[in-house]
Amino acid sequence: MEIDRAVRGSSDSRLRTKYDNAVYVVQRAFALYPNILNLILRNFIFQVLLHLLRAGYYLHKSSSDGEVEMNTIQNCPVRTIYFESPCAFPEINSFTYETVSTYTSIGSIYDTVPNALLSDSTTGKSFRPAYMLSDGRLERAGRTKKNISSVSSNGTNSTEVEQTISRSASIIVVGDEILFGTVEDKLGAGLCKKLHAIGWRVSHVAVVSNEIDSVAEEVERCKSTDDMVFLVGGLGPLHSDISLAGVAKAFGVRLAPDEEFEEYLSQLIGDNYTGDRNEMALLPEGITELLHHKMLPLPLIKCKNVVILAATNVDELETEWGCLLDTQESGLVMAKSFVSKHLSTSLLDVKIAPVVAKLCIDFSDVYIGCSRISRSGPLVVSFIGKDNQRVEAAAEKLMNNFEGQFSQVDSCK
Template sequence: MNVVAGISVLLGTFIILFSELLLSIDIWAFLLTCKVRYCSLYDQGYTSIGSIHDTVPNALLGVNDSDNSKEKFRPAYLLPDGRLERAGRAKKCSPPVSGCFSSISNGLKSVDLHKNGMLKALVIAVGDEILFGSIADQLGPSLCRKLCSIGWTVSQIAVVRNDVDSVAEEVERRKSENDMVFIYGGVGPLHSDVTVAGVAKAFGVRVAPDEEFEEYLRHLISDKCTGDRNEMAQLPEGITELLHHEKLPVPLIKCQNVIILSATNIIELDREWDCLIELTRSSGFLALVGAFVSKHLRTTLSDVETAQPLSKLGLDFPDLSIGCYRESRYGSLVISFRGKDEARVEAAAEALRKKFHPGAFNEIN
C-alpha cells in the first residue's frame, strides 16, 4: 500500500511539474518540435475545442480566397496571439419567435450563421454632456440607421457617464447579449476620456502600451505630446485588434465583440463606418446579412380604432417589427412594417388595409 501511495505521489508531482513546464514555454513550439500528436481540428482553424454547439473555426485565422467560395482557415499554431484563442468559441442562443438565428460570439462572421440570420448590436454613447442635456446625441441614431442598412437589429441605445465603472458595467452586462457592441465618446487624452479603460475593465484585463498604435499617434500628434509616455496608446491588453484602413488617421480599436469608435461628429462617423464596411468585405470583421425591407402607411384613424387590429397583426406576423408613431398629437398616424421577407411585409400591410374601409391608408414612399 505504501509503495502504491508513493508512486501516486511521484506521479502527481511529475504531472504538476510537467504542467508548469508547459505553461512556461510556447505550447505550440513544444508540440511541433517534439512531434506530439494533437487533435486534427487544430489544423483546420479551431483554437478552442468545446462541444459541437459552441465550437467554430477562429475567424482570425480565416483565409481570403476569392477563387473559392468555401471559407478556409490556417492552422491554430499560426494564431499571432495565443490569448485570442477564445475567438474560436460561439455561444448560440435559442432561436427567437421569428425562427431567425443569433450567434453571440466575438463579433466576427460565424460559419454557422443562417443566410437570413438576425444579428443584434448594442450602441453605447459615453458622455456626461448628453445626460445633462447640453448636447444632442447625433451619432446614435445615425449608427442605428447604418446597422439596419446591413441587416442588423439594434437591441438598445445606452448613454453612460464619463466614468470607468459606468462604462465597464454597461459593456460587461450587455456584451454577451449582443453579437457586437459599438461604443463612442470618451476617447482621447482628457480626464473624461475613460472609454478604453472601461472596456478593459469589462473584460477583466489591464491597459498596456501598444507600440503599433503609439506609432500612429506619434505621426499624428507628435509635436503635441509631452512626457515619455503617451496615455492614448494604452489599450486593453491581449484582446485588442487594430483595424487598419488607409483613409483613417489611426486604426479602429476592436476588443473581441466591442468596437470603439473615435468619431465626434457625423462626417467622422461616416468615414469610419465606410472604412469598417470595406474592411468587412475583405476580411469579414462583421457579418453582412440581408437588409431590412420596410413599408410605411399613413392614416387619420384614431389610436382607439387601430389599437386592437394592430395587436392582432403582431400575433399573426411575429417575424415582423410593426411600429407606429404620430407626427403630432392630433396629426396623422404613421404605421411601419419591417422585416427580412418582402412578401411578409406586403402581406401584413395588406391585412391591415382589409380591416378598414378603402382609402383609410396612404402609402408613404
C-alpha cells in the first residue's frame, strides 16, 4: 500500500510514531468490527481518514490472512473518488456549503499569518507541520489574520505566541520504595524546578514500579509527545535496576554490550562483578549516546530524546544537571525564562472562581493557578508566563475586579 510505504520511508520519526498509533487503532477496529466500512462518515477530515482506513485495512489483511500484497490492494473496499465538478451530486454540494457557513475556521493560508511556533530555525523561511507542536492547542492560538494588529479572539497575537515558546519535558521516576511511601521523591521535584528555571515546561511527572513493562509503557508514551524525557532511578547491577531494559523495550531494540561504557565501568569498579560479562555495560542497541563530562565518573546515557540520570540524591542531581547544561550533545538548551506574579487574598474560592475562569480564557497564554497552604489560610493566585506584560495585565485585571482584596506575595508557598 503506497500510503504505508511512504510514511514508513519518511525520516520524520514523530510522523511515523503518530501514523503507527493511528493505524493501530484502525487495525483493531477492523479486527473487532469487520463491517466498519458500512458506516457513513461526514467530516472535513475525510481524506486523511480514508487514507488511514486504507492503510489500516491493508495491514490488517496482510497480518491476519497472509494474502499477497497485490490481492490485498485490489480487494480493498475503500476508494477515494475525485470529481471535477460539484454539480455531479447537488445534494452533497449543498450539504458542504451549509456546513461551511457555520464552520469556525480562523482562515486559510491566504489570509492568515503562519504559526510562529512552527518556524524552522534551520532555514528561517519554511515551517514545520502542525503535528510537531508539543501542545496541539497552540496550532489555533498561533494563527492570526493578516494585516490585523489587534489581539485575536483567543487572547493572543503572533508576537505573544512567540514569547510563549518553550520546550516540554517529562520526568519518570523509577522506585518501588517511593510507591510504598518509605522514601520521599526529591529528585522529581528537583528536576521540575531546574527545568522551569531554564524555560522548559514539564508536561508530566510519573513514579513507576521497578518493572520493565512499567518503565517501557511510560517511556513509550512520553518520548513522542515531549522534546525530552528524564528517567531517574533503576540504574545499576541489582535485580530491580531495570530502567535500561525498559527504555530498550520502548524503542523496540535489544540490550547489547557497549565496549566504551564497559571500559569506564572497569576503571571505576574494576573486576568486582560476577558472571562472564558486566551486566551494567548492556545498553539499548543502536540508539545510545554517551554524554561525557570531566566532572562525571561515568558518562550519562542518552537514548534518542531520553536521558537516564544516575543521581540518587539532590547533590548528585545538581552535579549531573550542570554537566547536562554544559554538554551540547545533551539537547538541553536554554529557553526564554518564565516570569511570575503571586497574589494573596482572604476571599472564598467561590467568590473569585468565575472571574479567574474568565481570565483563563482572556489570557490563554498565561498559566493561572490557585493554591492554599491550609484550608483556613489565604488563597494564592499565581500568574506564570513568558511575556511579563501579559502576566502583569492578567494580575491587574484580577485586582481591579476585587479592589483592595489582593496583595502581592513572593511565592505561592
